[in-house]
Amino acid sequence: MYRITMTYVHDKEEALDVMQDSFHKALTYFEKGEDIEHFAAWFYRILIRTAIDAWRKQKRYSFEPFEEARSVGVDPSEISTKELYEVLEGIDSPEKEILILHFFEGFRLKEIAEILELNENTVKTKMYRSLNLLRKILQ
Numbered sequence: 001m002y003r004i005t006m007t008y009v010h011d012k013e014e015a016l017d018v019m020q021d022s023f024h025k026a027l028t029y030f031e032k033g034e035d036i037e038h039f040a041a042w043f044y045r046i047l048i049r050t051a052i053d054a055w056r057k058q059k060r061y062s063f064e065p066f067e068e069a070r071s072v073g074v075d076p077s078e079i080s081t082k083e084l085y086e087v088l089e090g091i092d093s094p095e096k097e098i099l100i101l102h103f104f105e106g107f108r109l110k111e112i113a114e115i116l117e118l119n120e121n122t123v124k125t126k127m128y129r130s131l132n133l134l135r136k137i138l139q
Contacts, residue, residue, distance in 0.1 A: 001047055007085065007100060008051035009058065018054045022047040041114035044107075048097060048115065087137055095130035098123060 001022075005015035025046050029036075036042050088096050097116060101107045109127065113120040 001044075003104060004044070004047060004100060005051045005054075007088070007096065008055040014054060014058070015051075018051050019047070021054075022050045025050065038111075038114055041111055044101070044105075044115045045117065087134065090137070091130060091133060095126050095133070098127050099130055099134070102127065 001019055002015055005018040006012075009015050009018060022043070026043055088099060091099070094116070098112055101112045101115065102109065107115065109123050110120055112118075113123045116123065118126075
């Protein structure tokens, strides 16, 4: 959860605040006595939306690592997790979310579709496009 929030807000304290707000929203919903079918997908949806809201409030725009990655000519097998996160900062939000949820958090495409409230085929298409974009950046 912390990694996901950090990809949006880029500040440790703000990430912790986003996580706390997400837990508060979830607990408030539980007090209503509603039944939740897929808890993990439901909670990650709350977490991502809260992180996006916090990012929008900051009005912060991430730097463009595209030029740096292209000029260096990075070999994908030698890239570290930190460097990969930096490259992911330059990718649009929905595509970045799909890559992070799949490769770093270990969710299956069906679960990602539930979290993001998208069709599973849409998630597959965005995954394909974002992987191609990532390949271009890393070459």
